[in-house]
Amino acid sequence: MNAPRTSPSELQGVWLVAEREIGSKLRSKAFVISTAILLLVALAAVLWGGFAANSGGDGTPVAVTSATEADVKGVDGLDVTVADSADAATALVEDGTVDAALLPDDSTPFGYKIVADDSVPSGLMAALSQSPPVELLDPDGATDGILRYFVALGFGIVFLMAASTFGSTIAMSVVEEKQTRVVEILISAIPVRTLLAGKVVGNTILAMAQIAALAAIAVVGLSVTGQSAVLAGLGAPLVWFAVFFFFGFVLLASLFAAAGAMVSRQEDIGSTTTPLTMLIMVPYFLVIFFNDNPLVLGIMSYVPFSAPVGMPLRLYLGTAQWWEPVVSLILLIATCVAAIWVGARIYRNSLLRMGARVKLAEALRG
Structure with a gap:
């Protein structure tokens, strides 16, 4: 004689339906592929953002002489190389070691001129521009x-x-x-x-x-x-x-x-x-x-x-x-x-x- 069939308890019923929902999604290729793409995109975005934040770099490579070294002191975004003379600094530009050189020139109000190969490096002029000093009352608020x-x-x-x-x-x-x-x-x-x-x-x-x-x-x-x-x-x-x-x-x-x-x-x-x-x-x-x-x-x-x-x-x-x-x-x-x-x-x-x-x-x- 067969035993009477019993209905599942409410908790068992909830879990049976939940298993059915989970199983149907995991068997769906569209769901699995879209989830994998989402995770890969998220990983790429996090890695890209992290490496971009770390890639401050050494700045624009620039050659100076002893006469113009003081003009770039404290300027952010520059990788400075001190050459023995103006000719040596120019040679560094010509062979591609640096992107530009700051050479003394008393005929300009700045006291120096920029020597580059075919164009001035992007950002160099902005880095050398004069700006008033800035004091932040709440530097942490600029986070x-x-x-x-x-x-x-x-x-x-x-x-x-x-x-x-x-x-x-x-x-x-x-x-x-x-x-x-x-x-x-x-x-x-x-x-x-x-x-x-x-x-x-x-x-x-x-x-x-x-x-x-x-x-x-x-x-x-x-x-x-x-x-x-x-x-x-x-x-x-x-x-x-x-x-x-x-x-x-x-x-x-x-x-x-x-x-x-x-x-x-x-x-x-x-x-x-x-x-x-x-x-x-x-x-x-x-x-x-x-x-x-x-x-x-x-x-x-x-x-x-x-x-x-x-x-x-x-x-x-x-x-x-x-x-x-x-x-x-x-x-x-x-x-x-x-x-x-x-x-x-x-x-x-x-x-x-x-x-x-x-x-x-x-x-x-x-």
């Missing part, structure tokens, strides 16, 4: 605007790509299951909330694995290129970014699943997911254009949909107090719980409705 921009760009791109890629994957998976009627078989074995939870858990695992891989690439790349100071400054912000991204992604994943359940055809999916895509894109553009604006970054760090980008950037810049990420995270978690409840209600009320798009009000009412 690398370019570096700040690239850090903001990195946080923004990672959040945008991971959230939009896996969010749209969830929505398309839901629609595909509705079209093929597979969903009817699934919910006959497990509750609807278990199916939704499994989808969110599976895609969250994939997204977090991608974030971890990108973080590891950043650490390795910065270590290889000797950017220990940058790496030290990015340590805590990277950890906070992972934490904020986790809850932010769960929030978005629940809403993307709900958006997918509201339609029955792949062609209609854009009508319900576009508002969510905009919620992902807006923080990206804000952090790119306003990464030097404390007010905008402050507001972004407390808005749930932009906090995963705004708060880690503020932590990197050192403009956030120790308690601010805690408060922001509490707000994000509260919003995440509310989004899960709303998303689950829409998902449950729309999943078995075929045909025309389900209106939001109807999906919420049931």
Whole structure:
């Protein structure tokens, strides 16, 4: 006599659906190739940035004589060679040892002239130009605007790509299951909330694995290129970014699943997911254009949909107090719980409705 079949427990059901989601993505050549390309591009960008930062070089090679040596003293960007005479300095230019020579010339107000082969080296005139002395009251505040921009760009791109890629994957998976009627078989074995939870858990695992891989690439790349100071400054912000991204992604994943359940055809999916895509894109553009604006970054760090980008950037810049990420995270978690409840209600009320798009009000009412 056959033993009676038992339904899996809720946790078992969640994990079975999560395994199915993870397995389907890992078997997809498009997903594997796109992920590999993303990691390679990230590695190349980190290595290029690190080597570019280190490639200060020795400056423009310039020959001087004892009479003009004082004119280049303290001038940055020059690799100075002292020649025995003006003829010797000229010879160094002719044989290509240096790019130019500064020779004494009393007929000019400068007291010297530049001798070059066929053109004056780029940047030499600017290096020799006279500028008034500058005193910075807050030299630490001038910390690398370019570096700040690239850090903001990195946080923004990672959040945008991971959230939009896996969010749209969830929505398309839901629609595909509705079209093929597979969903009817699934919910006959497990509750609807278990199916939704499994989808969110599976895609969250994939997204977090991608974030971890990108973080590891950043650490390795910065270590290889000797950017220990940058790496030290990015340590805590990277950890906070992972934490904020986790809850932010769960929030978005629940809403993307709900958006997918509201339609029955792949062609209609854009009508319900576009508002969510905009919620992902807006923080990206804000952090790119306003990464030097404390007010905008402050507001972004407390808005749930932009906090995963705004708060880690503020932590990197050192403009956030120790308690601010805690408060922001509490707000994000509260919003995440509310989004899960709303998303689950829409998902449950729309999943078995075929045909025309389900209106939001109807999906919420049931």
